[in-house]
Amino acid sequence: MLVVVLLVVVVVVALLGGVHWYVWRRLVRDTTARGGVARRVGTAAAWVLPLLTVGALVSGRAGAPFWLERVLAWPGYLWLAVLLYLTLGLVVGEGVRPLLRRVLERRASGVTGGNSPTPPLPETGGQAPQAPEPAAAAAGFAAAPAAHLADAASAGLADPAAAGFAAAPGTAVLDAHPADPAAAVRDTHPADPAPVRAELVDLAAQAPADPVAPGAHADPADPVAPGAQADPADPVAPDAHADPVGTAAAAVSDAAPDPGADVAGPSAALSRRLFVARVVGGSAAAVALGTVGYGTYGVLRGPRVKRVTVPLGKLPRAAHGFRIAVVSDIHLGPILGRAHTQRIVDTINATSPDLVAVVGDLVDGSVADLGAAAEPLAQLRARHGAFFVTGNHEYFSGAEEWVDHVRELGLRPLRNERVEIAGFDLAGVNDVAGESEGDGPDFGKALGDRDRARASVLLAHQPVVIHDAVTQGVDLQLSGHTHGGQLWPGNYLAALANPTVAGLERYGDTQLYVTRGAGAWGPPVRVGATSDITVVQLASRQA
Structure with missing residues (x-):
């Protein structure tokens, strides 16, 4: 008989220990930072509360003073009820966790992936929209009124077209030599960098076909225009020996992530896991406390x-x-x-x-x-x-x-x-x-x-x-x-x-x-x- 009693005691202690470890893992370890105050408090509670429960259960039969029984009874017995519904809530949450993570992953892929809706085409009266001039598309600049030609001339650019920027009739290029071509490209198409890269690739393929200014000798290393001599007054020419189109394309490629990739990588996945753990753990705790609180009111009433x-x-x-x-x-x-x-x-x-x-x-x-x-x-x-x-x-x-x-x-x-x-x-x-x-x-x-x-x-x-x-x-x-x-x-x-x-x-x-x-x-x-x-x-x- 004694062996049976001891076996029962061992099974009960092992069961309580396993349940408390599971609750600590889901409610404390998975939701708090290592070494943080919340982690330390939760871990301490995971040890103290079951000890209070055991004390409440055995103090009466062990002959403890009645005042000690009363001290142990409220926290010890109430924790026993909270533990029951907290465990049930967390077990139900195991089925919710993967579903919630999947929803968050789909939302994240919808934001960072290539599935964003294509912007509507402008009204053209039934005609196909006109493609932008290659040079203007390469730089990513919108045409401005003709008055901006004076700005280009004052900047030392005698012939904007010779610099590889084609303007529509009656218009001029806003800024022939932006200080940061990559920033200009990013500012022009911040929402969707993929079309910009495609246009830049097309322009790079068309660059040799661009006309050469009369009387100029083509120089592939000239950053200003094919066949044009570097102008000392040009602020870009002395140091820039790379094609601005290539430079802009490279900048866009470096600055914009792959649309199909997870921009945050492992940190985003970790953030989602933490969010899910806190939502499930917090919900289970709220339901358990609410249930026990209402059940206690029913008894005391x-x-x-x-x-x-x-x-x-x-x-x-x-x-x-x-x-x-x-x-x-x-x-x-x-x-x-x-x-x-x-x-x-x-x-x-x-x-x-x-x-x-x-x-x-x-x-x-x-x-x-x-x-x-x-x-x-x-x-x-x-x-x-x-x-x-x-x-x-x-x-x-x-x-x-x-x-x-x-x-x-x-x-x-x-x-x-x-x-x-x-x-x-x-x-x-x-x-x-x-x-x-x-x-x-x-x-x-x-x-x-x-x-x-x-x-x-x-x-x-x-x-x-x-x-x-x-x-x-x-x-x-x-x-x-x-x-x-x-x-x-x-x-x-x-x-x-x-x-x-x-x-x-x-x-x-x-x-x-x-x-x-x-x-x-x-x-x-x-x-x-x-x-x-x-x-x-x-x-x-x-x-």
Whole structure:
């Protein structure tokens, strides 16, 4: 047995360690800079929070002072709930990550790639647009009014056409010798450099066919014009011995990236990965915190009243409409205390029940620590009184002491015994957890010698004893224990261990009703399983 316990402990510790490592990796390592403050804080939290959770879980059974239990309980248990939904959110995010990266990559390729739409052609009245003169296209300059010829002459350029710049009739070149041909080309076509390179290549091929100025000797090294002598007054000629067309083309080639390439390369991919990690991690954290916050509010607000009508074939007409307020799993402890008990008592009294049934798991602690928190139970009011049966948590907290204490508060414990109520028998059995102490359920003692012609209602904490109830001919069993799963998707796990998780179901001639409970164990959080107090109204088929 000890080996099994140790094996379970090792598996649980390994599972918690693996989950925390995964959360740290996705939420801290992937979203923060190495050595940064955020990385250090996140790493510290990844160590401290699970230690608080372990402390909250074991402090009570280890005999720690109650004040220490309260200190550890809030952060430790709340982190357990946050961890659950944070992990679920990050796991869902694993499917979102590649989709989001793909979207970002497509957007990036649309911006830097060659798929940008071609600008519309100018209106030409049905005629094909005229191509620009080769020389003017090579320099990338728009023609200006004729008045700019004077500017060209004042700059020392006697014949703009001789310099390789052709102008349309009645126009002149704006600037024959720009200081930075590459900048001029970039400024002229900043949006799409590809057409400029194509035109420059065409011009380079056409350059030998350009006319040579009369009387000049062609010199291929002359940067001014083919066959023209360098003019000392020309500010470009003395130092520029390369073709300005080639120089501009080279500048464009160096300055503009390949349209099909990723302009930022690895840094852009890294930036996208960081963006995706932060979006997914931040979304998971926001959803987890919001879910836990709302679930905590639901518990601290107090249970809601639920009403259920249960017809019983043997119930006499005189007992038709008998109302039983069923409350279970209050779980007084280091988090839920006297105020929680008072809210429950006030809610029950407001329903004016005929009978109150407290079906186990009242406390998570000793009478010394929680006796005062349970005192409001003395205020319960019902025509036929209030009854109590033990749950499994009473056997973790001193069942004998609690049975005596609730009796002092005015509740009647049913310990494998039965009482006759007007029109039916009310029986109660100890919880199955008491078997380890020789105090388990005894159905023969509670139900064996009764008159089966009378309707019977059984109080039993755990739904799993329903088959014993069927054997004893019980008409209705009232139970709790499951919390309705408490934290989704815990309801699926609860269904594996219990015949009914919540609500009313029939097993043979016996009906079973399971309440979700009025409190919470561990994290004071409920998600998908609202806490309730159920008013069960018995209905006679003879009415």
